[in-house]
Amino acid sequence: MAIIVDNDTRLVVQGLTGREGSFHAGRNRSYGTNLVAGVTPGKGGTTHEGTPVFDTVADAVDATGANTSMVFVPARFATDAIYEAVDAGIQTVICIAEGLPAHEMLRVYNHIRPKGITLIGPNCPGVLSPGKANVGIIPAEIFSFGNVGLVSRSGTLTYQIGHELTQLGLGNSSIVGIGGDPVVGSSFIDVISRFNNDPETEIIVMVGEIGGDEEEKAARFVKANVTKPVLSYIAGFTAPPGKTMGHAGAIISGSSGTAEGKKAALEACGIRVGTTPTEVAGLVAEVAKSL
Amino acid sequence: MDLYEFQGKELFRQAGIPVSEGRLVLTPQEARDAAAELGCPVVVKAQVLTGGRGKAGGVKLAISPADAEEKARGIFGLDIKGHVVHKIWVEQASDIAKEYYLSLTFDRGTKRPLFMFTKEGGVDIEDVAANTPEKLAKLHVDPLEGFQAYQARRLVYGAGVEDPSEQKQIVSIIGKLYEAFIRFDAMLCEINPLIVTPDGVVKALDSKFTVDDNALVKHPEIAAMRDLDAVPVQERMAKEKGVTYVKLDGEVGILGNGAGLVMSTLDVIALAGGKPANFCDLGGGGDADGVVDALEVITSDPDVKVIFFNIFGGITRCDVVAEGILKALDRIKLTMPIVVRLDGTNAEAGRKILADAAPANLYVQPTMLDAARKAVELSR
Incomplete structure (x- = not known):
């Protein structure tokens, strides 16, 4: 099982022949991900390190049966790439690319949502299901297979927490980085809901940060709908208001979006919150023992 | 990017919204x-x-x-x-008979632009929403359908504007505000107050305008409005070098990769009893030049007593960061202590590069918490 990517994933990489796209797609393939195609307009008919390259996603889908796309193109081409993947029948799009204008993402989101397409990102590290598939830039070697589902707005912070879990002998069913932009394709709720239905996942960890109210909404969803234990970490307790902390979404405006406020809201819904990555890993270990 | 009132009003004027x-x-x-x-x-x-x-x-x-x-x-x-x-x-100066409130925001929750309009202007809109929600007309716009004129009428009637001339002027302003919002890739357009003069003219007396940073490449004229004098000198320098940097008040200079990890690093420094001097994210690429640029920005802050590199390799490779650190130390002679913590992609290669070079002021620590404690200790 696992969620979003697994042994059934047939991956096409949009932007395979670029420097970063090539490096990370190569790592994904080495991990065992079924990389079936690349798309670079003008390079159709060639191969890149053994992978066939097509001019369009539609051609790639026709020839290889690709069902999942990873978008690794520059920002100004990225929304176009998402539309192209969806129109070619791709059901799961994972957009690593960053710097997508929010208004463009608003239209993409409203376009794909009624179609039931899964979009992860943009500006995200991707999805790793240990032992099955890795789509994105998550360093798979620090994670192992297990029963903890991990969902996060941040990339490297996710690695940090995954690393702490590994140190304690805990593994993951899937690790999902949803991205830190104001508009992302999948929310905490979308991913937590999938973890709740995934038989391999027994514990869910939500890694949030300051800004917006997605963590609070997820907490209410967890209280009403989720049967598995959920734990959380929130970054940005020392962040000053009014300053964007790297992620476009990570800004405290007025009294809303603070780490303290999120922690209180989560705890009110029965979600325990660790104050450091080490502490949250410890809490997970405690819960794992009691299962 | 937040605009000044006069800049926002200039964009309003271009969109046809009346201003003084x-x-x-x-x-x-x-x-x-x-x-x-x-x-x-x-x-x-x-x-x-x-x-x-x-x-x-x-x-x-x-x-x-x-x-x-x-x-x-x-x-x-x-x-x-x-x-x-x-x-x-x-x-x-304008004579004011009535003060209304009109805004269009980017509603992240519903993924739609949200109009808010009320006759209770000139005050904090959060108070109106909390105390007299019936006086606040709210309406979402489907970004695929775009704005339709009836939506402006619903807002105006919904908020209880009764004067026909006011109704007509405000309906027009609402449509133009949506046009400005789309045209300039705004995250927020707020008119508070939207006034009615004693002779019945409606106009924007103030402006709050925020433009999406990711869209500034499409709007060089707005990007040029950025007031570099309004930000600390280090932030200005960072901007020029393409480094994501926010100045804070402490003495531990922080450099990491990924916004979430850097935020977490600030928190851990605080827990260890220290005060972070800055937020600095190397971002995705993290090549040697990027490390040099970031170090130059961080060390230009005279309060910085120690530097803490917290790197977890994903898209950023630890060996590249390690080389960047050494290259930077060659270029800018730093005597202050540097605490480094490397993990993730190519971490071993990175640690080996640092161990082989082994500058005296470099401390390599195994975990984030240990590194934070060491950095705080050295900052004293």
Whole structure:
């Protein structure tokens, strides 16, 4: 099982022949991900390190049966790439690319949502299901297979927490980085809901940060709908208001979006919150023992 | 990117939203000249990227050019919530019969633009929403359908505007505000107050305008509005070098990769009893030049006593960061202690590079917590 990517994933990489796209797609393939195609307009008919390259996603889908796309193109081409993947029948799009204008993402989101397409990102590290598939830039070697589902707005912070879990002998069913932009394709709720239905996942960890109210909404969803234990970490307790902390979404405006406020809201819904990555890993270990 | 009132009003004007005529001035003398040119009375308004300037004495009415000069003299240099006034907007004073409120925001929750309109203007909209929600008309726009004229009518009738002339003017302003929101890739357009003058003219008396940073490449004219004097010198330098940097008040210089990890690093430094000097994200690429640029920005802050590199390799490769650190130490002679923690992609290679070079002021620590404690200890 696992969620979003697994042994059934047939991956096409949009932007395979670029420097970063090539490096990370190569790592994904080495991990065992079924990389079936690349798309670079003008390079159709060639191969890149053994992978066939097509001019369009539609051609790639026709020839290889690709069902999942990873978008690794520059920002100004990225929304176009998402539309192209969806129109070619791709059901799961994972957009690593960053710097997508929010208004463009608003239209993409409203376009794909009624179609039931899964979009992860943009500006995200991707999805790793240990032992099955890795789509994105998550360093798979620090994670192992297990029963903890991990969902996060941040990339490297996710690695940090995954690393702490590994140190304690805990593994993951899937690790999902949803991205830190104001508009992302999948929310905490979308991913937590999938973890709740995934038989391999027994514990869910939500890694949030300051800004917006997605963590609070997820907490209410967890209280009403989720049967598995959920734990959380929130970054940005020392962040000053009014300053964007790297992620476009990570800004405290007025009294809303603070780490303290999120922690209180989560705890009110029965979600325990660790104050450091080490502490949250410890809490997970405690819960794992009691299962 | 937040715009000043005068910049937001310029975008309003371009979109056809009525605003008062005014001038931007940088000295009291210029305020006097502007007042003479515009005709008195005028309003002398501090331009700062924060709210509450009225209460702080940053907005004054002037009855003559001499009075405008004097009022401006009192406002220049005023510290409003940490923002020092360097720019003043002098505009023709308006008589106010009614104050309304109109905004269009980027609603992240519903993934749709959200209009809010109320006749209870001039106050904090959160208070209206909390205390008298029935007076606040709200409406989402489907970004695929776009704005339709009936939506403006629903807002105007919904908020209880009864005068036909006002209705007509506000419906027009609502449509134009949506056009401005789309055209300039805005995250927020707020008019508070939207006034009605005694002779029935509706216009925007203030402007709060935020543009999506990711869209600035499409709007060079707006990107050029950024006021580099309004940010700390290190942030200006960072901007020029393409480094994501936010100045804070402590003494531990922080450098990491990924916004979430850097935020977490700040928290861990605080837990270890120290104070972070900055937020600095190397971002995705993290090549040697990027590390050099970031180090130059961080060390330009005289309060920094120690540097803490917290790197977890994903898209950023640890060996590249390690080389960057050594290269930077060759270029800028740093005597202050540097604590490094590397993990993730190519971490072993990175640690080996540092161990082989082994500069005396470099401390490699195994975990984030250990590294934070070491950095705080060395900052004392």
